[in-house]
Amino acid sequence: MKTSGINFRHLYFFRVVAAEGSVTRAAERLGLAIQTISAQLSSLEQQVGKQLLTQQGRRLVPTEAGRVALTYAEQIFELGDRMQEALNEADAGRMRLTVGISDSLPKLIAYRLLRSAFDMDTPVKLVCVEREFEALLADLALHKLDVVLTDRSVRASASLRVYSHLLGESEMLLFGAPALAKRHGRNFPASLAGAPLLLPTRNNALRGRIDEWLLQHDVRPDVVGEFEDNAMLTTFARDGLGLFFAPARLEADVKLQFGVVPAGAATELREQFYAISSERRIRHPAVEAILQATNTGLFGA
Template identity: 50%
Template sequence: MAAPINYRHLYYFWVVAKEGGMGRAATRLGMAVQTVSAQVRALEQSLGHALFRPAGRGMALTEAGVAAMTHADQIFQLGEQLPAAVREAATGQGRRLAVGIPDGLPKLVVPHLLQPAVDGTGVRLLCHEDEFDRLLGDLALHRLDAVLSDRAAPPNPNLRLYSHALGEASLAWFAPAALVKKGGKRFPECLADMPLLLPTGHAAVRPRLDQWFERHGFRPHVAGEFEDSALLATFGRSGMGAFPASRWSRAELLADKGLRLLGDTPELVEHFFLISAERRIQHPLVQKLVQGGREVM
């Protein structure tokens, strides 16, 4: 059986790697350089591999060092979260749920996807919006509990991530009332005469939209493309053009008296996933999200 890791040695290694050198690490730790160096060497001896190599006047991580750093990052970032988690549990502030929301995910469907977890009391929801790949990296480092997405996580040998289907929703088309009054054709032919607002390639549904236009034989007049779906809907409401949105967003969009429903496109479907860093989900709120998704599929 392997000897247990000395976490003090691991911590000194982690600081050296973060600071980029023994001297800067020693200053941060308030210790002598020789002491820090000895602690790192002790960790290397216990692991049986060199973790640093010379690089010019400084030092760089070896392949073994990169692997050690990946695990050390997870360990000490979780450690930084521990006081807050204990305080919240002890004071009854409720369970925390940190969720990543990619730029391309339709924002109007996010409340629907999160509803199973936030329906109860005492849930503290933290939503982080960023690029999809960066959110997956944060998830792998356990900075997030889950990522919601319109696509499954791509295969990556460096990231152990698991995709759980939450459901699917067809698209409908909406337009400002002023544009609808000008048009004389029926749906979907009327879209050929309207300025359109579309998601960029950040959204998984964009290629399906382009194929749909081709099948109907018209080239869309694209007035705007948006990475952020909430911004897309905002410009649509302002009168800039017609736009597609999930059927789950219908009630909210039609509450705006300036918008009209042009028509449904059941053949255009968005798929939604919850991505976790573990195959068997332990977080009870994330379990609720997956179970809730199965019930609506």
């Protein structure tokens, strides 16, 4: 069966019909005759050798083969849209950088890392996408993202061709509203027994290290909240509802932004930061600028 050289016009019509659930509505949307749409759908099915749509009640719905084809069609046309945007930006003398940001990564760290991209000679258009780590890796593998910034590494495999680049690390400080930090700052860390603590959820790379650190110091705080989103955690901390860990390198920013102060230093506890790329050697100029800046800026000596 020959499946190469698929007619993308036919594929686009199939995508519209699947979205509309009807050849008639798809024809109205596209401003074409019903017969034209039907004929081109038939041509596509003959070319791939599979039935792609079936009648279900009053709607046309994708078959199992149709769902597979629709998944690829969505990726194809999304990449086409990105290509057009990139070409338009190239005409305007700008470089597009699409970054996935893990929801567990401190936003101040993400900002510090990305800020260096704007110091390049070529203007950069930055597009940031924030979601769960696994979803970002899937988008990176499909080339929807140029790079993922996160707090964990990932091993490349036969099914997942991605590479981890260590950007740096920082020891951690425990912060809290002034009254709360003062109360639990004396005789630190033993003073954390029963202290209200705001922690990342257990699927966060840092959480396991925090739990080990607490065990090593034989303290049992009162965990009053667990959060997947770091921004939500710091919002609760700002109102004095609990103490929270943040990188020592961000001390000045954390104090200024959230109105908190350090209660103590967890010097043995460290958080690491990574750039994940789909290539072993990063080639995007803006991502290279970010990596170079970490050597002399945020994580420099």
